[in-house]
Amino acid sequence: MASIQLQGIEKWFDDTQVIKGIDFDIADGEFIVLVGPSGCGKSTMLRILAGLEDATAGSIRIDGQDITGKLPSERGLSMVFQSYALYPHMNVASNIGFALKTAGVGAAEIDRRVAEVARTLRLEQLLDRLPKQLSGGQRQRVAIGRAIIREPKGFLFDEPLSNLDASLRVNMRLEISRLHEELGITTIYVTHDQIEAMTLADRIVVLDEGMIMQAGTPRELYNRPLNKFVAEFIGSPKMNMMPCEVKDGRLLLQSSAVDGPTPTALPSSVAWLGVRPENMSLCDPEQAAITGTLVVCEYLGAEQFAYVDCGFDDVMTVRVDPEMQLGTGGKVGIDLQADRLHFFDQDGNRT
Ligand SMILES: Nc1ncnc2c1ncn2[C@@H]1O[C@H](COP(=O)(O)OP(=O)(O)O)[C@@H](O)[C@H]1O
Ligand SMILES: [Mg+2]
Structure with a gap:
């Protein structure tokens, strides 16, 4: 050895x-x-x-x-x-x-x-x-x-x-x-x-x-x-990436503020928010900072993934309860798990 x-x-x-x-x-x-x-x-x-x-x-x-x-x-x-x-x-x-x-x-x-x-x-x-x-x-x-x-x-x-x-x-x-x-x-x-x-x-x-x-x-x-x-x-399905910015200490996505999960003291260099599919969940679009259209639902038995078009370059992947029966085409909101957010700057480095 x-x-x-x-x-x-x-x-x-x-x-x-x-x-x-x-x-x-x-x-x-x-x-x-x-x-x-x-x-x-x-x-x-x-x-x-x-x-x-x-x-x-x-x-x-x-x-x-x-x-x-x-x-x-x-x-x-x-x-x-x-x-x-x-x-x-x-x-x-x-x-x-x-x-x-x-x-x-x-x-x-x-x-x-x-x-x-x-x-x-x-x-x-x-x-x-x-x-x-x-x-x-x-x-x-x-x-x-x-x-x-x-x-x-x-x-x-x-x-x-x-x-x-x-x-x-x-x-x-x-x-x-x-x-x-x-x-x-x-x-x-x-x-x-x-x-x-x-x-x-x-x-x-x-x-x-x-x-x-x-x-x-x-x-x-x-x-x-x-x-x-x-x-x-690393990770499959891969981590969702959303372009974002920090203005006056607030995190902005889709030009609306993400109020709940914003960690304090986010540096202004933040350019990307990354969230894994299992750290997202579907919620009422009226209450959500991120909204989109449910385009595809993949049922795999032990797990299920909802694909939501939020207007970003990539469709967001959300892991949902496999027992949940979801119709596609409707408007949904996405909730983020506050302690599982990843922030990257314009160069792609973690901030
Ligand atoms: N003998 C060689 N001559 C010229 N270029 C090579 C040679 N071997 C590998 N390369 C190039 O080096 C890069 C890395 O190749 P490689 O190590 O085989 O990649 P990987 O195994 O990660 O797919 C590639 O762009 C490949 O074309
Ligand atoms: Mg090789």
């Missing part, structure tokens, strides 16, 4: 800077999820860690040792990709044991360790099968098995579940969680799926355009996003 320190990591491809100065410390045994939109530099960052790509600037330390210029094989990290890349002509046991074989480990020792890994990953019944005889989830477990058997100091996962269908993804997510509990190996896991990020991470690192927008526990990011980007990226 290992602690990992990233210092001033930059990456340029020709004259385009893709990673713009990443400083980050990962504790021994931590499960870190790197999340961000497509193209923000997640895979590049992981490949730099693995040694598959050179950083243009900066250094990487593992357990205090500088490994920046080291070969991938000298870093003690195992990487699992989205495409499983199993050897098609080898059965599961040979696929899992391959790295040990090439390292010259004896046959009896390989058998013992393959059996152990197969038990951990519940692959015991499948050891004689070829990859083509396996389901997607089973193949991904074999790919993980190949990574585990090398007893790495750290795991690097690049969107390992993206190729699986939705229900299998949930299963594999639980498997990966269980595996981390059991082995406690430092893990860096890349995904663009914020549900994977929330459920797996000790800490989430949100990347955008090669920069860290915020790093913290899932609860920290959800409850106190430091900027508009993180506020809107």
Whole structure:
């Protein structure tokens, strides 16, 4: 197991800077999820860690040792990709044991360790099968098995579940969680799926355009996003954003004052009010500071979302009681939970 320190990591491809100065410390045994939109530099960052790509600037330390210029094989990290890349002509046991074989480990020792890994990953019944005889989830477990058997100091996962269908993804997510509990190996896991990020991470690192927008526990990011980007990226359905202004200490929305929930001493730099769907509720439009038209209602069984057009660029999403039967087309008011408001300035920073 290992602690990992990233210092001033930059990456340029020709004259385009893709990673713009990443400083980050990962504790021994931590499960870190790197999340961000497509193209923000997640895979590049992981490949730099693995040694598959050179950083243009900066250094990487593992357990205090500088490994920046080291070969991938000298870093003690195992990487699992989205495409499983199993050897098609080898059965599961040979696929899992391959790295040990090439390292010259004896046959009896390989058998013992393959059996152990197969038990951990519940692959015991499948050891004689070829990859083509396996389901997607089973193949991904074999790919993980190949990574585990090398007893790495750290795991690097690049969107390992993206190729699986939705229900299998949930299963594999639980498997990966269980595996981390059991082995406690430092893990860096890349995904663009914020549900994977929330459920797996000790800490989430949100990347955008090669920069860290915020790093913290899932609860920290959800409850106190430091900027508009993180506020809107974490959470599903996403946080509602309303343009607003503060005049004479009063919060103005839709050019009407929001009297009830206005916190005292709002700075005049406030430009956006963010409120999560579960911190809004529908109310009598006559009594409300925000009003709009109920355009769509989505009933999901355990929850229900009302979509209200208030004249802002985006339609507001309000979580409502699933037992509530709502007709669309009518005028509704929206109430805000006063202690759950997020304010951002024109630059998108929390105020
Ligand atoms: N080998 C490369 N040469 C040039 N540009 C690249 C190369 N690899 C990645 N990029 C660019 O770097 C950016 C980040 O890519 P990547 O790390 O793959 O993003 P992500 O994994 O977050 O989707 C993208 O704009 C991509 O086009
Ligand atoms: Mg990628």
